Amino acid sequence: MKRIGMLTSGGDCQALNAAMRGVVKCLANSGEEIEIYGFLDGYRGLIYGNFRMLGEHDFSGILTKGGTILGSSRTPFKTIKDPDENGLDKVDAMKQNYYKLQLDCMVILGGNGTHKTANLLREEGLNIITLPKTIDNDLWGTDMTFGFQSAVDIATDCIDCIHTTASSHGRVFIVEVMGHKVGWLTLNAGMAGGADIILIPEISYDIDKVVDAIKQRHEKGKRFTILAVAEGAISKEDAKLSKKEYKKKLENYKYPSVSYEVADRISQMTGQEVRVTVPGHTQRGGSPCPYDRVFASRLGSEAGRLILEGEYGFMVGYKNREIVKVPLEDVAGKLKMLSPEASIVQEAKSLGISFGD
Amino acid sequence: MKRIGMLTSGGDCQALNAAMRGVVKCLANSGEEIEIYGFLDGYRGLIYGNFRMLGEHDFSGILTKGGTILGSSRTPFKTIKDPDENGLDKVDAMKQNYYKLQLDCMVILGGNGTHKTANLLREEGLNIITLPKTIDNDLWGTDMTFGFQSAVDIATDCIDCIHTTASSHGRVFIVEVMGHKVGWLTLNAGMAGGADIILIPEISYDIDKVVDAIKQRHEKGKRFTILAVAEGAISKEDAKLSKKEYKKKLENYKYPSVSYEVADRISQMTGQEVRVTVPGHTQRGGSPCPYDRVFASRLGSEAGRLILEGEYGFMVGYKNREIVKVPLEDVAGKLKMLSPEASIVQEAKSLGISFGD
Amino acid sequence: MKRIGMLTSGGDCQALNAAMRGVVKCLANSGEEIEIYGFLDGYRGLIYGNFRMLGEHDFSGILTKGGTILGSSRTPFKTIKDPDENGLDKVDAMKQNYYKLQLDCMVILGGNGTHKTANLLREEGLNIITLPKTIDNDLWGTDMTFGFQSAVDIATDCIDCIHTTASSHGRVFIVEVMGHKVGWLTLNAGMAGGADIILIPEISYDIDKVVDAIKQRHEKGKRFTILAVAEGAISKEDAKLSKKEYKKKLENYKYPSVSYEVADRISQMTGQEVRVTVPGHTQRGGSPCPYDRVFASRLGSEAGRLILEGEYGFMVGYKNREIVKVPLEDVAGKLKMLSPEASIVQEAKSLGISFGD
Amino acid sequence: MKRIGMLTSGGDCQALNAAMRGVVKCLANSGEEIEIYGFLDGYRGLIYGNFRMLGEHDFSGILTKGGTILGSSRTPFKTIKDPDENGLDKVDAMKQNYYKLQLDCMVILGGNGTHKTANLLREEGLNIITLPKTIDNDLWGTDMTFGFQSAVDIATDCIDCIHTTASSHGRVFIVEVMGHKVGWLTLNAGMAGGADIILIPEISYDIDKVVDAIKQRHEKGKRFTILAVAEGAISKEDAKLSKKEYKKKLENYKYPSVSYEVADRISQMTGQEVRVTVPGHTQRGGSPCPYDRVFASRLGSEAGRLILEGEYGFMVGYKNREIVKVPLEDVAGKLKMLSPEASIVQEAKSLGISFGD
DSSP: OEEEEEEEOSSOOTTHHHHHHHHHHHHHHTSOOEEEEEESTTHHHHHTTOEEEEOGGGGTTOTTOOSOTTOOOOOOGGGTTSBOTTOOBHHHHHHHHHHHTTOSEEEEEEOHHHHHHHHHHHHTTOOEEEEEEETTOOBTTOSOOEEHHHHHHHHHHHHHHHHHHHHHHTOEEEEEESOSSOOHHHHHHHHHHTOSEEEBTTBOBOHHHHHHHHHHHHHTTOOOEEEEEETTOOBHHHHHSOHHHHHHHHHTOSSSSHHHHHHHHHHHHHOOOEEEEBOGGGGGOSSOOHHHHHHHHHHHHHHHHHHHTTOOSEEEEEETTEEEEEEHHHHTTOBOOOOTTSHHHHHHHHTTOBOOO | OEEEEEEEOSSOOTTHHHHHHHHHHHHHHTSOOEEEEEESTTHHHHHTTOEEEEOGGGGTTOTTOOSOTTOOOOOOGGGTTSBOTTOOBHHHHHHHHHHHTTOSEEEEEEOHHHHHHHHHHHHTTOOEEEEEEETTOOBTTOSOOEEHHHHHHHHHHHHHHHHHHHHHHTOEEEEEESOSSOOHHHHHHHHHHTOSEEEBTTBOBOHHHHHHHHHHHHHTTOOOEEEEEETTOOBHHHHHSOHHHHHHHHHTOSSSSHHHHHHHHHHHHHOOOEEEEBOGGGGGOSSOOHHHHHHHHHHHHHHHHHHHTTOOSEEEEEETTEEEEEEHHHHTTOBOOOOTTSHHHHHHHHTTOBOOO | OEEEEEEEOSSOOTTHHHHHHHHHHHHHHTSOOEEEEEESTTHHHHHTTOEEEEOGGGGTTOTTOOSOTTOOOOOOGGGTTSBOTTOOBHHHHHHHHHHHTTOSEEEEEEOHHHHHHHHHHHHTTOOEEEEEEETTOOBTTOSOOEEHHHHHHHHHHHHHHHHHHHHHHTOEEEEEESOSSOOHHHHHHHHHHTOSEEEBTTBOBOHHHHHHHHHHHHHTTOOOEEEEEETTOOBHHHHHSOHHHHHHHHHTOSSSSHHHHHHHHHHHHHOOOEEEEBOGGGGGOSSOOHHHHHHHHHHHHHHHHHHHTTOOSEEEEEETTEEEEEEHHHHTTOBOOOOTTSHHHHHHHHTTOBOOO | OEEEEEEEOSSOOTTHHHHHHHHHHHHHHTSOOEEEEEESTTHHHHHTTOEEEEOGGGGTTOTTOOSOTTOOOOOOGGGTTSBOTTOOBHHHHHHHHHHHTTOSEEEEEEOHHHHHHHHHHHHTTOOEEEEEEETTOOBTTOSOOEEHHHHHHHHHHHHHHHHHHHHHHTOEEEEEESOSSOOHHHHHHHHHHTOSEEEBTTBOBOHHHHHHHHHHHHHTTOOOEEEEEETTOOBHHHHHSOHHHHHHHHHTOSSSSHHHHHHHHHHHHHOOOEEEEBOGGGGGOSSOOHHHHHHHHHHHHHHHHHHHTTOOSEEEEEETTEEEEEEHHHHTTOBOOOOTTSHHHHHHHHTTOBOOO
16 A cells, blocks of 8 residues: 655646656556545645545546646745744644655655755655656756646747738747746747747847847848747846846846847837737646657656655656656756757757847 | 739738638639739838739638738828828829729728728729728628637637646736727637636726625635736726826836736735736737638638629628628728627626626 | 526537536526536436536536536437337436426537427427537527537648648548538538538539549649548439438448548549548547637527526527527427528639539 | 759658758858759659759748648659669669759658668769658657657547547547557557557557457446557457468458457447547648657758768768767668567556557
């Protein structure tokens, strides 16, 4: 008999349900008797002992369903060791709930922040298995995270739609793609949507070069230019600021987001109208794409196998087309950045895409 | 032999190409010899004599293509009688180009503004046939405009995506749908997407009632609330302002758009986080939906028939499931508003949707 | 207090759940106390008293869900008055279950066959409200049925996909679209997908004219031809057969379906390879399109209103863009055929589409 | 100055245009002067000297376009060395056309058969670069082929649609997925669509075990079962036949395809109705999915780079998330089968999917 706790933490994304279904189906088909404790709304559920007992049927029919049947919330790692507003020690509370329910392990689905807390719980002696969830694809130790490809699909759809209207009207359009710290999503959606200019956090841009690229298109007789701009795109000047200075700049920012500043500067420098579209949270909603469904199911299935074998302390990841286990301590606190030298960036440049660098 | 001019004016939308293809296919299949003059970028092309000769093959394969192969631009009716920056009389220039090319008629695709100018040209003696293009579905004299259903599909997709993330996180989400003056698009996308609250220009809202609706959902145990808010949604207080006063308010507006004000007020009154998503121009991009392809093709085909019969001065519209011709003078300058008493509004209310009124 | 029975009968289609949700939401929001008895698997549930009590929450979140939460089955009208294999009088059994549960009315969702039985139950004294469900759009008394537009979307997607491969390979392709008796779906999907030839039951085809149309395209330099063929397409010779003779022909048919015969004959007469694609049941599956969601919700809402007002014996239909009530006796047993003279057919012909007639 | 020939051969698939655009954009952006000779309809164009000169603009806007702008055809490797019906030596003709046009290299996009001929041309001394195109993902030497993920998406959509109707009606449904020799596509679409049973060529099935799996679902209270069956699925008995015997069986086959035999046998053994859906050629049509657009663009870009560096005789493939060059002689004539021991198969089994083995 295995008692498994489960929670989803951080911003939700596609295929969370598919992944959990994978874990539970694997366990249920193993012959092992199991009890599933679904903690609600992320770590908060584990802290306050808020859970539902779930049966195999709760995971039936959710393969294609977006969101998470457990709910999610953000519980910043920064303050995880601080007591809550009633003085409760959150880490201690999680441990107590874990032991009180005599859990064999916790399955935790989340992104970077989630993994830091998961690793902390591991250090505290809990049996932890994690699954790499994020549309950002920025988790260290895995080639891919689920949610990413679904988000690429949605952001690309958005650029496709903008393409037709851009070509009718001959304007400059910006599509702002999610990604504060990394540019995987913007780069892939930009390439898939045929964006002409892609601005990402890893490659700071020079607005003069951006404007040059627009002008060169114009000279070639192209009526329009489309930019895919990551939420965290940064200019070369801003990149020189200290973290603190840049934060201060953003606090007094007159723009709703970075894309609007880019739009404003292009508009001033070229005299052209620039339109900004922000698909925002749609990028992590809706039914997971087939790629993510298969991928998350596979990860979930392997997580189930690790549990059956009593192997804890790992994130289930993906390396060279195989599902692998990665020690949690190696994952926690590390970002998988996109290198400006990565071959995909070079290939994008060969295709004529400007990064403004 | 028929010499046909053609132009698309105003914001582009889906199925413009399908409609033009319909006109040309109908003419080409009639046995009548034809010459097609495609004026580029809306009325501007007709004013400055900027056109391309087009053959039947130019209209082949464009049924499913978004945008317009002729390009489009906005040429405000307000200033159409004013000379351009070089002193050119624009109306006169259009007439001269029409006569110089010995056109039998102009086929003009556009929305409200476009129809005012089209009617002016008719009054000036030109043979005009128009086709009702707009995602807003606000053209007088026709039950439906092409672009509308495609835009409903895109805005609904957006709400669908938000639905999953809203249910995971239990927040209030606003999706801002296009429509400054009329609410057809927001109402239909809102109903299709299962929005809980729909705010449209025709029914001014009381923020207290909006907040009440959110609270009632909360009391029923619903974790989240989704609002579909038209760009032109207006509060009861603002609706009391004179047009001039309201315009002034918007000029000094601290929000990027009305939705953000709604979000801010809900947030202040409920203490809940409110997220705004703005699909923006995506709503008029991309491939037309099958409904619009059929509809626009039918309209185009009937426009072709009218041309063959030498019947000019009409918009080709849709009434009670039949394609009809509507005198241009009846269409120009009128908006088809959504009545707060319309049965669809009553049905929406029966479904539990709040309009904040 | 109202006690409402509900069942879905016949082949399922999109938006059945949306329609039922509409009924229940309307009733629940009216303040009237209600009890919903959901009979399972069509009339079978009513015959054998197989039902589930349903609450408002059962209808929450199903707006976008394909299929029917009640299950469905076919119960042929032909044999409804015959006793079942255990000698049970089916009509009597339905009445008994209705009265035993003290139902105020039955809400019945279905197509043509379903309406005949529904009308029979009305004649037997039961209070009946029906909703027009069918992808065929062939119900008399309503301009539109839900499921139709969703099916058009799927069949059109299919033709779109075939279009690219047809243009690469320069072959003749047939897409077989659902519709044994009527051609609405094939005609609309065919027009939306840009099919070159459309064969429907209402317009019997001459294979020589079909082949001529293919040859003419070839002579014009077109590499490929796409046919949208309804399941019930019929040649002029076969149309001359008596019903009995034609039935006999189909019994000894060497082809899986009519499309394959068309393919075979074209292939023999032109020497060209002809490929057949049969999307089949996919055409009634999947999430309803936004149009159907709105439409079915509106119909459901009005059905709820009729129940509240105690008005029974009607199908809720759609006429001239308004939701209307149509006496059941007028609907039962009648098909809404597509007239070969209908303006949409003429428009299609103007576009160059051949019907092989 | 580089003179580049280009052709697409074999069954078309998604992203062929994206890949060619990648090659041309890379070359055009390199500063090198180029001439592109597009041979029409596969090797046939090269044999008969049928080509078009193409400029960069011909490759603009085709990233999202399905099919191939060059057309394609099948030219069986088996008979490539045989003279054509007029006695023309085909290999010799290709060489002559290559030299006559003073080509620097041929870029050839295709699948297995195509690669055999491409390698033959390499052996004959031509400079060849190939790109791995096939929805089957069965090319040796690359982890992935373009077209595959797009086909997975379409086949999965199909299973999704069937899912709703299956759950309404409680039947057994078979979706026949493309793949005569390998099961990658069926396995991935089956897993993504939540199929209960997956039959693929690599794992021959025992019909008793298939029926057992259906019965077990029934006993668990599941109303329906969905099978994803590859075109080349084979029973354990048939797998024992010699290739010749099996071919003979298929020649006298009374079923349109293997799925219908599976359906028939299940139907006979369980008494349940079984429906077969065959999405067929739709699986390789339509716009490429974002994954394939990025992937094909990257491959094309690297092919361009190889050409610039004068490195010939390679297929551009994908290994461990990097674009690599693979010697053509290693690729030609080898299939990348799915091993029954592959971890993805084991994971699928853990999820409860039966392979009938």
